[in-house]
Amino acid sequence: xxAAWIVVERNLLSYRRTPAVLLSAMFEPFIFLxxxxxxxxKLIDTVEWHGEPIEYAAFVAPGLIAVSAMNxxxxxxxxNFYFKLRESRTYDAMLVTPLGxxxxxxxxxxxxxxxxxxxxxxxxxxxxxxxxxxSWWALLIPLAALLIGLSFASIASWATTFVRGWQDFDLFxxxxxxxxxxxxxxxxxxxxPDWAHPIVYATPLYHGVDLVRDLARGTVAWSSFGNIAYLxxxxxxxxxxxxxxxxxxxxx
Amino acid sequence: MExxxxxxxxxxxxxxxxxxDGIDLAVESGESxxxxxxxxxxxxxxxxxxxxxxxxxxxxxxxxxxxPDTDGPAIRSxxxxxxxxxxxxxxxxxRENIMIYGRYFGLSWSDARRKALELLDFAxxxxxxxxxxxxxxxxxxxxxxxxxxxxxxPDLVLLDEPTTGLDPQxxxxxxxxxYQLKERGVTLLLTTHYMDEAEQLSDRLVVMDxxxxxxxxxxxxxxxxxxxxxxxxxxYPADATVDLESLGHRIEPLADxxxxxxxxxxxTLAELVNSGRTPSSSLVRRAGLEDVFLALTGRRLxx
Numbered sequence: 001x002x003a004a005w006i007v008v009e010r011n012l013l014s015y016r017r018t019p020a021v022l023l024s025a026m027f028e029p030f031i032f033l034x035x036x037x038x039x040x041x042k043l044i045d046t047v048e049w050h051g052e053p054i055e056y057a058a059f060v061a062p063g064l065i066a067v068s069a070m071n072x073x074x075x076x077x078x079x080n081f082y083f084k085l086r087e088s089r090t091y092d093a094m095l096v097t098p099l100g101x102x103x104x105x106x107x108x109x110x111x112x113x114x115x116x117x118x119x120x121x122x123x124x125x126x127x128x129x130x131x132x133x134x135s136w137w138a139l140l141i142p143l144a145a146l147l148i149g150l151s152f153a154s155i156a157s158w159a160t161t162f163v164r165g166w167q168d169f170d171l172f173x174x175x176x177x178x179x180x181x182x183x184x185x186x187x188x189x190x191x192x193p194d195w196a197h198p199i200v201y202a203t204p205l206y207h208g209v210d211l212v213r214d215l216a217r218g219t220v221a222w223s224s225f226g227n228i229a230y231l232x233x234x235x236x237x238x239x240x241x242x243x244x245x246x247x248x249x250x251x252x
Numbered sequence: 253m254e255x256x257x258x259x260x261x262x263x264x265x266x267x268x269x270x271x272x273d274g275i276d277l278a279v280e281s282g283e284s285x286x287x288x289x290x291x292x293x294x295x296x297x298x299x300x301x302x303x304x305x306x307x308x309x310x311x312x313x314x315x316x317x318x319x320p321d322t323d324g325p326a327i328r329s330x331x332x333x334x335x336x337x338x339x340x341x342x343x344x345x346x347r348e349n350i351m352i353y354g355r356y357f358g359l360s361w362s363d364a365r366r367k368a369l370e371l372l373d374f375a376x377x378x379x380x381x382x383x384x385x386x387x388x389x390x391x392x393x394x395x396x397x398x399x400x401x402x403x404x405x406p407d408l409v410l411l412d413e414p415t416t417g418l419d420p421q422x423x424x425x426x427x428x429x430x431y432q433l434k435e436r437g438v439t440l441l442l443t444t445h446y447m448d449e450a451e452q453l454s455d456r457l458v459v460m461d462x463x464x465x466x467x468x469x470x471x472x473x474x475x476x477x478x479x480x481x482x483x484x485x486x487x488y489p490a491d492a493t494v495d496l497e498s499l500g501h502r503i504e505p506l507a508d509x510x511x512x513x514x515x516x517x518x519x520t521l522a523e524l525v526n527s528g529r530t531p532s533s534s535l536v537r538r539a540g541l542e543d544v545f546l547a548l549t550g551r552r553l554x555x
Contacts, residue, residue: 006355096328098357
């Protein structure tokens with residue numbers, strides 16, 4: 001636990017001189033909120049959420065929280081993880097200290113989770129100021145964002161262990177782009193034909209978006225527990241796979 | 253005091269490939285020990301097993317009296333490892349590299365800061381303390397790697413090819429620093445494919461070739477055991493056929509010249525001149541570890 005935290009400290013130290021890198025992604029959800037949520041919202045009266053009509057921007061905003069938690073974690077566990085794993089060999093240097101592989105990986109996952117959570121909290125605060133939050137349940141959104149960050153960080157770190165060169169990241173983001181657009185971020189699941197619903201339910205970001213939206217609107221239901229269970233399983237499985245693969249790469 | 257490294261029948265296989273083939277090693281506490289051999293001899297694989305990041309396939313290994321498989325963190329807490337390729341943290345400054353490394357070893361931030369000052373001085377990097385790592389020269393990076401590995405006051409320091417790729421001046425500065433460590437009683441275990449480095453730095457060494465240890469001893473005993481005191485190197489025009497068979501203790505024909513192992517190079521050269529076999533060029537030198545390697549394997553150390 002403490003050992004993993006020291007790995008987080010290393011990341012804090014490394015970003016101290018380049019906060020711009022860290023902060024730039026913070027603006028992304030604002031761009032989507034103003035561009036799509038509010039811009040496109042002018043053309044759309046209201047959308048229906050749990051039987052109630054809501055303003056389009058208020059519908060989109062919670063989805064963007066989930067997306068920014070995902071993106072913060074993904075960025076860290078794709079490019080940065082790859083660089084430290086293969087190019088700068090930072091992990092090789094860490095593994096000859098008393099830190100074990102497990103602590104190193106847990107530290108990296110924690111940092112990715114925190115980074116995703118940080119983006120979400122900043123955006124959440126802005127949403128609260130704009131009056132897009134409807135419920136006290138919204139206070140739990142930071143926890144949901146951390147969970148989303150952790151689950152995506154875990155799976156991404158596992159996937160990144162298979163990356164052989166920078167060009168492979170094109171494939172990586174080919175997988176995450178559709179998630180961004182199709183996981184009910186911009187429209188409710190009802191717009192899809194019935195046969196497509198299972199596909200949407202199977203994808204991870206849907207569960208993040210659905211969970212945060214329910215918290216923001218105060219429409220928490222049994223399905224929210226399903227969302228949480230999905231994300232927890234994803235985090236656990238991803239972490240286990242990533243630990244095994246990293247061991248194969250670093251301690252052979 | 254326990255032995256720094258004890259290995260018996262230590263073996264490392266990667267699939268069908270045997271990187272280390274049943275070697276025995278005994279590095280005593282406080283000594284400076286080298287593994288000499290060409291690239292691919294198994295030195296780095298051995299080092300990785302000793303540094304506890306690579307499990308042995310079979311055989312026995314104890315480092316600082318403990319077993320790597322079960323006591324990895326305890327071993328690592330008393331060991332410093334300098335990898336062959338610099339793996340400094342590019343995102344941090346010179347000083348921060350040492351400090352965060354201290355944190356990995358469980359030092360408090362204030363202790364890590366104090367230790368960094370001391371080690372920057374040792375590595376002669378005080379004036380570059382706040383520079384980014386990428387701006388350092390190769391020699392400076394290597395010195396920082398060594399300084400970083402000392403942050404926990406290790407009892408054993410592993411150095412994998414510490415001066416490969418450095419210019420002569422940087423090498424000598426590094427040797428001098430390593431010599432200081434040795435004086436302080438730190439056990440040094442290094443790999444090298446430079447015989448002069450092994451001769452300079454090690455009390456004892458093993459010669460490795462093809463995953464095995466082919467000789468063991470101090471530099472001077474190895475030279476005395478396997479080769480003569482002096483070497484006469486002679487060159488003849490390519491079309492000349494000169495019989496050198498009966499000369500010295502042993503001759504070693506190389507592509508461009510012939511080595512004659514003899515107790516007195518001058519006397520052997522005089523013998524050649526007197527018998528009308530004057531070479532087009534000649535050189536008399538002391539025998540070294542390079543010659544030991546050549547005698548043992550029939551190949552040269554650095555091709």
